[in-house]
Amino acid sequence: MAGSGKREIRDIIATCALGCREATDKSSMTTSSLDGIVSGQLDRVDGSLVRGRLGESTRLYRLRIDGHWYFCSASSFGDSVLAGKVLRHIQLPARVTLAPYVVNGRRRIYWLYSHDSSVALEPLALKRAGVAALLVLLAPVLGLAFVLLWRWVNQLSKLLFVVSLPVVIALAGAALFSGVVGMFALVDVVGFFRPRRLRAYRAYHVLRKVLSHGD
Amino acid sequence: MATELLTISGEIAKVRDRTVGADRVSTPENATTTTQYFNEIEIDLSGSTASLALLARWPDRLFLQLGDRVVAAGCYEQDRFQVLALCNLTDNSNYFFCGSPLQRRKLRRMLAPHLPGDSGAHWISVG
Numbered sequence: 001m002a003g004s005g006k007r008e009i010r011d012i013i014a015t016c017a018l019g020c021r022e023a024t025d026k027s028s029m030t031t032s033s034l035d036g037i038v039s040g041q042l043d044r045v046d047g048s049l050v051r052g053r054l055g056e057s058t059r060l061y062r063l064r065i066d067g068h069w070y071f072c073s074a075s076s077f078g079d080s081v082l083a084g085k086v087l088r089h090i091q092l093p094a095r096v097t098l099a100p101y102v103v104n105g106r107r108r109i110y111w112l113y114s115h116d117s118s119v120a121l122e123p124l125a126l127k128r129a130g131v132a133a134l135l136v137l138l139a140p141v142l143g144l145a146f147v148l149l150w151r152w153v154n155q156l157s158k159l160l161f162v163v164s165l166p167v168v169i170a171l172a173g174a175a176l177f178s179g180v181v182g183m184f185a186l187v188d189v190v191g192f193f194r195p196r197r198l199r200a201y202r203a204y205h206v207l208r209k210v211l212s213h214g215d
Numbered sequence: 216m217a218t219e220l221l222t223i224s225g226e227i228a229k230v231r232d233r234t235v236g237a238d239r240v241s242t243p244e245n246a247t248t249t250t251q252y253f254n255e256i257e258i259d260l261s262g263s264t265a266s267l268a269l270l271a272r273w274p275d276r277l278f279l280q281l282g283d284r285v286v287a288a289g290c291y292e293q294d295r296f297q298v299l300a301l302c303n304l305t306d307n308s309n310y311f312f313c314g315s316p317l318q319r320r321k322l323r324r325m326l327a328p329h330l331p332g333d334s335g336a337h338w339i340s341v342g
Contacts, residue, residue, distance in 0.1 A: 049230040050256060052275045060278050062306055069306040071278065105337025106308060 036203030039097040040066035042114075045090055061087045063109070070100055072109040077121040086112075086119055099123075099207070101200035110200035123204065129192035132185035135178040142175035220325060223267065223296060224286040225260030230279050232256045258285070268295045269312055271341045277310060278303065286329045288322050300338075302326055307334040312342030 044064040052058030057075040064070075074084035095115040100107045112121040153161070153168060191197075236250045254274040258267040267287050271277055279285075284304040289297045289312075299313045300322040309330070311319055319338070327335050 046278075046280045048278045048280065050232050050254065050271070050274045050277050050279055051234070053234070053252065053254075053273075054275070058275050060275065062278055062280070073275070104339050106339070 036101075036200055037097060037099055037207055038065070039095070040068075042090070042094045042096045043092055045087060045092065047088070057084060065096060065098070068107065070098070070107045070109050072112070076108070076124065077112075078124050079122065082119070083121045086114065086117075086121060090114060091116065099200040099204040101194070101196040103194065103196065108197075110197065111204045123201070124192075126192070126201065129189055132181065133189045133193065136182040136186055136189055139175065139179040139182040142171060142178060146172070146175060218290040218292075220288055220290055220299070220321070221296075222286060222288045222325065222329065223260070223263065223265055224284070224329065225263045227258055227279060227281055227283045227285060228261040229259040230256065230281070231258075232274075260285070265296050267298045267301075269298045269301065269342075271312065273341050276339050277341050278306065278308060280305075286326060288325055299342075300326060302330055302335075304329075304331070307331070309335060309338045310341045311338050314340075314342070 042063055042065050044062075046062045048060040048062070050060075052060070052073065054075070057080045058073050060071060060073050062069055062071055072083075072087075074080040074087060077083035094117075097113045097115070099110040101110055102108070109121075111123050113119070153164070156164065233255050234252055235255050236252045238248050238250050251272075254269075254271040256269040256271060256274070256277075256279070258269065258279065260267065267289070269277075283306070285301055286304060287296070287298045287301045289299045291297070299318065300309070300311055302309045307330075309326075311322070313319065313322070323335065323338065
């Protein structure tokens with residue numbers, strides 16, 4: 001969010017968000033290019049009294065914006081340390097713009113921008129989830145290839161087998177690695193590629209595009 | 216004899232939370248032991264002598280804060296009120312602490328009159 005036209009960017013965010021809110025009020029949100037961006041007054045931030053299993057970064061926070069409750073944890077943003085600091089020390093009331101999405105009837109925050117402190121809590125990088133999704137898909141493909149091609153490898157002459165051995169070992173390693181990583185990353189991938197979360201991601205990117213054009 | 220389900224409501228006055236691990240032997244033959252962790256949570260309600268006992272396997276999903284109005288359904292076990300379902304009326308979050316679909320349906324029906332509007336449509340599994 002840093003740059004020469006910081007003030008202009010802030011104004012654009014405010015205008016965009018205001019436009020979205022007005023569009024929502026008029027029930028014409030579906031035609032808006034910034035569908036899914038909400039702006040409002042943050043008047044309360046609570047941290048859960050129940051400790052998260054993975055420490056402070058997974059502690060659930062509850063934010064009241066314009067009378068609606070939104071939930072997030074520091075780990076749901078790209079920079080969890082910054083997110084933790086912002087969530088703990090944000091001065092209330094604060095004007096914020098956010099990209100929310102709903103999971104199990106609970107509003108979650110994909111991206112948050114505080115107008116007063118000009119701090120944006122950027123979302124988790126999609127790249128990591130993309131790589132994990134790729135590994136999840138790659139594991140069964142490689143596994144199946146091994147099952148189907150093993151008979152063919154066995155029929156190779158001794159020389160050809162020795163030559164192709166490094167490739168076979170590399171492929172076996174890749175299959176094993178993608179299988180193990182895919183198994184652990186599956187929950188992350190499913191969580192990351194929820195349709196509503198992807199909608200929030202799209203809204204956030206449209207906003208970024210508007211901002212880059214405005215800059 | 217089936218245990219009688221009751222509801223208790225009030226404002227959260229105090230929350231005690233501790234992580235405990237329970238060892239579980241998977242098969243008697245090879246006797247491999249796995250430890251399952253969960254949070255034992257006790258909630259004191261203002262204006263009520265009963266304290267609520269919760270067992271959460273996924274505590275990251277649960278939000279509790281002092282002053283929140285809650286309504287809980289459960290039963291008395293060893294002089295403690297063991298919560299099976301909890302509704303936070305402040306932020307309209309509903310939590311299940313049991314896995315049985317039949318019991319969940321029963322609890323949902325039981326707590327529906329206490330919930331405003333259509334806030335009972337979504338439940339989060341914590342237990």
